[in-house]
Amino acid sequence: MRISLDWLKDYVKIDRDLSALISKLDMIGLLVEDWEERDSDVILEIETYANRPDTLGHLGIAREIAAVLGLNLKEQNWPLIEIEQETSDLIDVQIWDENLCARYCGIIVKNLKVGPSPDWLKKRIEAMGLNPINNVVDVTNYVLFSTAQPIHAFDLDKIAGNKIIVRKAGESKTLRSLEDKNIALSPEMLVIADEEKPVALAGVIGGEESAVFEKTQNIFIESAYFDPVSVRKTSKLTGIFTDASYRFERGADISFPPQGALMAASLLTQMGGEATKEIVDVFPKPRKNKTVILRHKRIFELIGLEIDEKFTYRTLSRLGFQVEIQQEGTWQVLVPHFRIDVEREADLIEEITRFYGYDKIPATFPPLRELEPSLDKNRKRVNKLRQLLFSLGFDEVLNFSFSDPEEEASFKTKRKPIEIRNPVSSKASILRTTLITGLLENILWNRNRGAEGIHIFEVGNIYFWEKESSREQARIALATTGLIGSTQWQKKSKETDFFHMKGTLESLMSDLRYEPFSFQEKDHAFFEKGHSLALLFKEEIVGYFGLLKKNLLDSYSLDDAVWAAELNLSMLFGKKPQSFQHVPVDRFPSITRDVSFIVNRSITYQEIKEVIERLSIPHLKTFDLYDRFSGASIPEDKVSLSLRFVYRNPQKTLLAEEVDSLQQKIINVLKKEFNFQLREGGTEVPSKVRSKKK
Amino acid sequence: MKDLKAKIAELKKKFNSVSARVKDEKSLQEVRNTYLSRKRGELNLLFEEMNALKPEKKSQAGQMINSLKSYIQERLEKLKKEIAVKERPVRKIDLTLPGEKGYCGAPHPVVLFQQEIEEIFLSMGFSIEEGPEVETDYYNFEALNFPPHHPARDDWDTLYITDDLLLRTHTSPVQIRAMEKRKPPIRIIVPGRVYRRETSDPTHLPMFYQVEGLVVDEGITFANLKGTLERFIKTLFYEKIKIRFRPSFFPFTEPSAEVDIECIVCGGEDEKCRICGGSGWKEILGSGMVDPQVLKNVNIDPEKYSGFAFGLGVDRTAMFAYQIPDMRYFYENDLRFIRQFALK
Incomplete structure (x- = not known):
């Protein structure tokens, strides 16, 4: 969230220098990711969180600063120039779906001349990285970035029947957007409609037909509270994401709409408009503030530090919570409406700890109580196997779990691949059913960069459907091609071959004491006929190895022979290796x-x-x-x-x-x-x- | 006779001093000739002298000379061996020729770094737990306190398989699985692959490795979280490293904290530091006290038990630790890159 330091000063007196302010903000969890000087102002880029929509405006940030600096927020005053007409006489606001719109406020500004904003307002809008458009649009944006309350302005004269109806789209099929496109509506979407048709997508975007343009004179200002899930669904379905929808879907302050309408109207009357009397406020089921019980001892129990009750009281009060002490150590805390994130005791404890300072909490080690023993033999085995392969000159690689369905198909693994519904690319749209494809890509990559011998392995999962459920199977795959070692003056390198791979697998099996194992001549889809063996342990096939088929290598543009192996570690590790026993050494010569x-x-x-x-x-x-x-x-x-x-x-x-x-x-x-x-x-x-x- | 005895003693003395100077085969031969030559050898001369003695003295003198003779013979034999050892013919070699290089494969840096992390936690009494990569929405989100349609899910861009199945976006679901399976105390770490719907760029990948941690017991506090993670970070990097805990938000922890460490590259001195952007801090871990709702979801009473959880990206941290500028290097599997880690 972009925050202007000048703008913050409208709400709170800041007497610290910038770096002190930044470190205070960091301390309370409003991380300043970046900042820049801009004219005489400073623009901060502050990290905000999905549960804190109240910090999506300057007021909210100012409130946190006031609390951490021990200051009060400045009083705001929004005077109106009024005409002798009641808002409700000019417009009829009806909420047809109370679940999706809990509150709807509005006020009318008449006789306004749409035109450029005053310089102070332009500066504010530019500070947010936007271009000023006209006084009406700029005022709505100003209120949004000030208070996190989205505001929408309609051209009152284009609202048919002087009716504002908040309802589901139902039969209405489209809304014409500002870009002159038709937004397709689905029946469940919440819209703002006049007597005839939808004029805005509630909480997301306004329609073209009711939009304010240069000749607009009379404006209806909307300041409402829309259901977060409904706004989010509409946004996702239409693909329209706005500053307004971003705030509504996180949860707006239900107590704020009248104030938002007042602010907008006040500003527009300062620019020549005249407001109608009384804000229309449709609020069918007013909500009470949430109450949370805070037991003071729980702070110590959860944090590991005694925090003074006075500090707790002061912090909560400054943040807008009302604290009633019920009995010693147990408080009833009334949560302000803008703090939608606070619902439980733990949430309050976080507030207290945050302002107390995480740095002041001691660092202690938890008691080491006895645990259920957990023996992870497989990890040990994998590690032993890796060490062995390093000693045999194999390098370790890691490939993504994604695979290209076309590539995968040519390998004919017979396993039913798991497809990703929303892949990043069509070449990574399934999960691998063999590790060999990855190894071949690695060989190609390194061949193209001049490697003469490539001997690699990967330990990882393959994924596939087994009946209705997804399966993950641990595997190891190896590949070897080209020269083994580099030629030295007293040791010549040699070409790898079938028996290099066979020997590697033999060492691997003996090292893990999976003995006796055996080989069986068996054809396999990956390997040339008569050039592959199955590896068996306890009469089950653990894996295959051999010379990869020419056509598979061709698809990777690899000319040289590659021998590869793939073993099922899930299966192998499920079996018991030979138990280890010391064998007496020969006492008599052989x-x-x-x-x-x-x-x-x-x-x-x-x-x-x-x-x-x-x-x-x-x-x-x-x-x-x-x-x-x-x-x-x-x-x-x-x-x-x-x-x-x-x-x-x-x-x-x-x-x-x-x-x-x-x-x-x-x-x-x-x-x-x-x-x-x-x-x-x-x-x-x-x-x-x-x-x-x- | 007296004269002969003195001569023998003198000869022995002389032999000792001469033989001590013998260095090679040639001087040894000279000494041998001097004393043992059949013709003019010193010993022969003594024998001749002995022959001139009276018969009753003869045998005594003979014994004395023979004893000297065998002394000299033994001594010369010993010297011969010593010289033979010294003078054994050795072919001269060019010592400057390069040594024979062995060849050993290299571990993948991400696996290597993950193991370093694991070992630190194992030494702190944690055990290792694993879980599926293809997860249900329940374990990946709902049980961790992400309601459906909550914008918090936006921070975890997800690859879906079906409405209900997805590729886990973090290793946190294993927290839930572990807590369902066993009773506290729980002290686990969960390493593994996680997925995000992201296009690869130097700092983002659609798949990477994470290590998640979870401690649940009676009386576990935020101070314990700090103690454990500080110990971990100091062991992984260095003892004097600066560490900062900063409030943050994760749906499954409350209070939540992000952990920053000082930039090991610039130490906050370089305003344009590629690693920390000039802030001097590098975010390394997410953490927090296990949210009471999460404990309730697995039937653990939050009034009785509390816990903390944390997670870190293995790739991202390895990138920082080894100063690798581009995360994609890890999955290019260029052997010139990987083989460097044989040295680690």
Whole structure:
């Protein structure tokens, strides 16, 4: 809210310098966001709140300043030049809907010459950042910015039948606006009508046909109280937001309309008009002031500080509250009509604390009472997983939850997306059903900026409809493309590939002790056929990974291969990981045997693995593939594999001879099953890691 | 005989002083030749001298010379090892070549900052609570004392899914869910994504992160709110930071306070400061005493219990703390930006 310092001085004597005033205003919660000097005046930009419509005018701000400085508001005097005619003889005001219009006041100013405003008024209007228009419009704006009471002026001679009827639009379909447009009315909207038709949208805007123009002579001034919800709905439906609707929808001061009408009429009579006698005041159900009980001890209980009763009394009185002391420590407080925000004891306590000064309240720590234990294992797991991925060279990204429905459709997630009814843009009109789309955008962004290797992950939710209810599922997605690491003089970088992703997922599962897990060859909508695996834990698919389909990459203009993975963390974390237990370290040396052989390409590693596992060789602790080779020295349909076997007996030192015979057994079976040839040098002779005995 | 004994002693003394000066293989060989050479070695000369002795003296002298011999041999052997260690051939390397760089991924700054915030509250005995992002109007607004059609809702521009479902505009609905679920004392923080119907610009985003806090117990006061938040801010920034509590309005708290901290960039010295606009203050938290109506909405007796709540924007505060000029950087996910936070 723009506030002119000069204008404030009409209401309250301000003897502080500007910075002292600003810090007082900040202290009571009227934050001065900005200020500027303007001619001899100072314009303050003050933050106001939705519950304090009384501060949407200079009077309200002045009232707060008076209270904080301990001053009284200046008396206002609004003299009228009157003619011998009663207002009610010239106009008939009727409220047909008391719920939507609780009070309607009016007065007539005759024989006015519409023209430019006097300089003092122009200056006030300009201080509000508006252009002066004419004396009538400027006076209505002046009253609004002074008192927060919206005023409307009609050309009396255009009011058919000398009737002002406040009613719902009903059958009336349109109102012609000042911009010569038709405002479509709906039946529930409250309008001001004359005998024939609506002449204004109540509390929002006036119509063209009854508007004051340069030849207008006689004016009907409206100063009313309209229902906040009704004004707000009308504003929203018509898309018309005005200074008047802004105040009415927050709640005007129901006691103020006569004063507002008087102010406007008084000013216009000073500019040559003549007012009719007696303000018309239709107020079917006068309202009593709210009363609130204040128990003084509650201030201490809620604030943690004893505040002197005298201070409390003084503050409330200065703010316009009437305090009646009922009994010791319990007061009955009468709330002024302009304070629509004060309804309960807590509201009064805020008023007292606000003026006492938040800075004077001590800072103490709350008692640490025992709570229901809350163990958030998932957070710990997510964190562990993040740390692991950092160590593996993956960077973390965060993407918006929004997604482009077209993009999303090409991914065919089969999940029913949640649509936003009023999206910021059509490209962000649904919630994501996969995290991969975001990762691809990130890859594109970084590719275009020269990144050679991009290895990223995101932990976040996806969203979808499951039957009638919305579901949020925690996921992790990873993507890897290009070079891993930078080439250094003694370490060359290498290209990422399927097995980089596979290894990452293996580490991830083992690190969280989700073991044993397994992989299964499975096609998936995101991945090239034959280039994807499902990751399983306890017989359920936790997620998929693989080489992203060419056409998906094409839609992001990405040329290079991207391997991606997406796992369902909600599901995984719902399962129990392997419990942690210490395993005794080997007390006896192990014996290692390497073997290299040539085998048909068509035989998978899994097949070989299964055969070896099925043998259940005693003391065989582990076996691993440590080399795989194909090339000139080997027929094209074959491949050379090198396996390393580690034997160990926990009870005693193994003898080389024992191991040799076990190893031979494996070799014999493999020979028989896969028809393999031992490679030269890849040997039946124990390899370089020998038992000491040999 | 006496003469020979003295000679042996002298020779040992001499050997000791000579061998102490042995530095390398070459001087070691010289010493060895001097004493142990089969031809003219000092020890051989002694043996020759011994041969000239009477037989009864001979064996005693022989023992003495042999003892010296083995002393010298041992000593030389030891020296040989020492020299071998010293002179082991080491290839000269260019020590100025660059060291091998490891590579580690970086955390996203918003997650990083959120965790810093969480850890401070965890250390103060808070626990972490989460709630849905797709919320009902009831939890997001009504239960928090926003009546339908109230202009206060304008400050929380909302993305709607249906008449009743929306994307939560703050993490405050989790306050309600938590209070429905458990009895006081309650001491929680709620981190998470929130949404506003806003077009992205340097200081606004349609989605960002918030951390909400709630404490409900018997006898909780505004002073407790101040104590808790001051402790938090001082830990997050620095001990001597200036903090200001200023009255404000939130439908779900009464009294309400906004918390400002001194501008860590200009300290109020720069009238054109990009961060604080010259005021010297930066708004960082919204807070207040839980509105009695909110407590009633979840069947907690406001006469018996009281509480405070607060909320802060993670992105916005991270922006301030790390002096990031544009909020959109967080969601561009430019790795040159993100990787800087590996250093944090």
